[in-house]
Amino acid sequence: MPELPEVETIKRGLEKFVVGKKIAKVEVLSPKVVKEPAVKEFVRRLAGKTVKQVLRKAKLLILKIEGGEYLVVHLRISGWLTYGSPDKKARVRFIFSDKSCLNYMDSRLLGELRLRSEFESLPFFKKLGPEPFELTLEGFKNLLKSRKTKIKALLMDQHLISGIGNIYAAEALFAAKISPLRPALSLTDKEAQSLYKSIINILNQAIKYKGASVDTYRDLQGNKGGMDKHLKVYGRQGQRCFLCGAVLKKVNIGGRSSVYCPKCQK
DNA sequence: AATGGGACCTGCGCGC
DNA sequence: TGCGCGCAGGTCCCAT
Numbered sequence: 001m002p003e004l005p006e007v008e009t010i011k012r013g014l015e016k017f018v019v020g021k022k023i024a025k026v027e028v029l030s031p032k033v034v035k036e037p038a039v040k041e042f043v044r045r046l047a048g049k050t051v052k053q054v055l056r057k058a059k060l061l062i063l064k065i066e067g068g069e070y071l072v073v074h075l076r077i078s079g080w081l082t083y084g085s086p087d088k089k090a091r092v093r094f095i096f097s098d099k100s101c102l103n104y105m106d107s108r109l110l111g112e113l114r115l116r117s118e119f120e121s122l123p124f125f126k127k128l129g130p131e132p133f134e135l136t137l138e139g140f141k142n143l144l145k146s147r148k149t150k151i152k153a154l155l156m157d158q159h160l161i162s163g164i165g166n167i168y169a170a171e172a173l174f175a176a177k178i179s180p181l182r183p184a185l186s187l188t189d190k191e192a193q194s195l196y197k198s199i200i201n202i203l204n205q206a207i208k209y210k211g212a213s214v215d216t217y218r219d220l221q222g223n224k225g226g227m228d229k230h231l232k233v234y235g236r237q238g239q240r241c242f243l244c245g246a247v248l249k250k251v252n253i254g255g256r257s258s259v260y261c262p263k264c265q266k
Numbered sequence: 267a268a269t270g271g272g273a274c275c276t277g278c279g280c281g282c
Numbered sequence: 283t284g285c286g287c288g289c290a291g292g293t294c295c296c297a298t
Binding site: 076 | 289290
């Protein structure tokens with residue numbers, strides 16, 4: 001579900017509704033999603049603690065908890081959070097002292113919750129490349145240099161550049177008029193610059209629209225994101241390109257479906 | 267180094 | 283209506 005813009009939207013919601021709240025009780029309905037520590041310990045250590053701050057790194061959400069602990073949330077594909085009253089489909093419920101509730105939702109159970117005294121040593125965190133916002137144009141060009149991998153696969157490789165997933169990789173490549181199948185090293189300086197700018201623009205636009213609700217994603221209050229309506233290629237295979245009218249094509253790249261305009265994107 | 271496949275999971279929409 | 287299949291916004295791990 002969530003790429004950087006969706007996670008950023010959730011982060012802002014948490015800042016508004018959850019920071020400063022005291023966790024009275026944690027209910028773990030699906031123990032599978034709690035990766036560390038053991039569920040009993042997880043619940044015990046959170047009870048009575050206040051949420052101090054929310055951080056985001058790429059698609060990772062990090063809640064700083066009173067007493068020097070961090071609740072690290074990776075939503076993976078189908079995770080999302082709602083704030084309000086307890087949800088019967090929740091996998092984990094964080095009930096606050098004012099009776100309000102933060103629900104961790106995750107139909108496919110692929111997401112992960114961790115409670116740790118720090119998050120920097122988490123293997124996934126350590127291997128995370130810079131976000132597009134932390135990368136200069138030169139830094140971006142250096143990533144492409146000498147890499148034969150398909151440009152779309154590179155954009156989604158979190159070790160190299162983090163926060164971009166299947167939707168925004170497809171959209172940025174369309175905006176830059178570059179085929180997702182091109183080897184990264186084949187991009188000219190001009191193309192690399194155009195792609196770099198497109199990535200930043202698309203992510204900022206998506207944040208502005210509070211994410212895309214192609215599937216189950218909702219913000220904390222249950223509202224859909226507004227970015228769906230602005231997607232030009234993602235999920236539009238077989239339909240016509242808004243620019244040239246050609247039929248959009250779907251190919252498989254790195255095990256993910258990738259939609260693009262064979263006429264506009266060279 | 268790069269790519270392809272499978273694994274982890276559930277649930278939805280589609281065609282028959 | 284019911285069933286099987288393909289597919290889904292992520293990441294890891296293995297084989298080649």
